[in-house]
Amino acid sequence: MAYSDKIIDHYNHPRNVGSLDKNDPNVGTGIVGAPECGDVMKLQVRVNPETGVIEDAKFKTFGCGSAIASSSLATEMLKGMSVDEAVQIKNMRIVEELSLPPIKIHCSVLAEDAIKSAIADYKKKQTDAEQASVGEPAVATA
């Protein structure tokens, strides 16, 4: 079973490897893992709070080549996308773009989970911040 050129390219030259400041309120972090194979994937997005558009995306993946390629491709897809579009990304899109072999489909599922988890983290930070700012005057007058 040969891997596609695209998988090998993403594996040899992964895009957007690195970290964003996880304490930044505009950064969402998703860390997911696959206990069956021991893979761990961290994916982060930085969102422009005015427009809701993802301006930057980074990843770090500990796992097989397909897991690395899946998360590398995911970060490329995310940049320029709105948060609402991002949560719609389905793993099959990654499977198709990379021509992942059937036994590696779970790697794309992991990437989808990482995206959803990162966006959920960003949204949670936003609502927490809103609630905190609503709560502030009450605290001040108390």
Place this chain on the structure above:
Amino acid sequence: MPTQTGAQAQSLCQSCGVVVPSELMLCESCERLLPLPDRVSYFEFMELPLKLDIDLAALEKTFYRLSRLFHPDFYQNRPNSEQRAALERSATLNKAYTTLKDPTRRAEYLMKLRGFEQSTEKNRVPQDLMVEILELQEQLEEFQSSEGGERERLAQALRAGVCELKERRAELGKRLEDLFPIHDRAGEDRRAEILLEMRETIDRSNYLFRIVENIEKTLESGR
């Protein structure tokens, strides 16, 4: 005798018509070996109750006894159907033995029997461990791109890390086996909760195994 796990539907020998113990499907009257029904679990097959805290010595004894009983060599002069059955039975026996002998595989097998399926829900992911693994992975990358004394220092730190991870993995293995008798005694209402704890323990252990393997491989190859 293989009757500890409750009554199965009775099976009849296709050759002489007597009742055959359904876990073995070996006719005691005419010694014909019949095809094994799918519903027989490894526990039943190895004459064990459906429990996790098992008697390993008994398991081994059953394995040797059944190995002789089903050995394909003894069926060479029998009809094809029986030769096939003997071969099949020996393969099942080996799978049953290796599955039940290993505590983790035994627990996972029982989970499957109980319909407690592995799910990839994110709440199963231990976040603290994920972060730790990513940090270790970064240390490993740092080692790979370092040279000289710095490289030696990083290698030492990683080796110490591996020792500690192995200890933790051994502790998880012990915890899993401690849960076995608790599981076996628990009623229906608490069983799911205990199976979940086992699942988490095995997951953590799997993650540790992978990162240890990866660090050791890198340190060995030096790349």
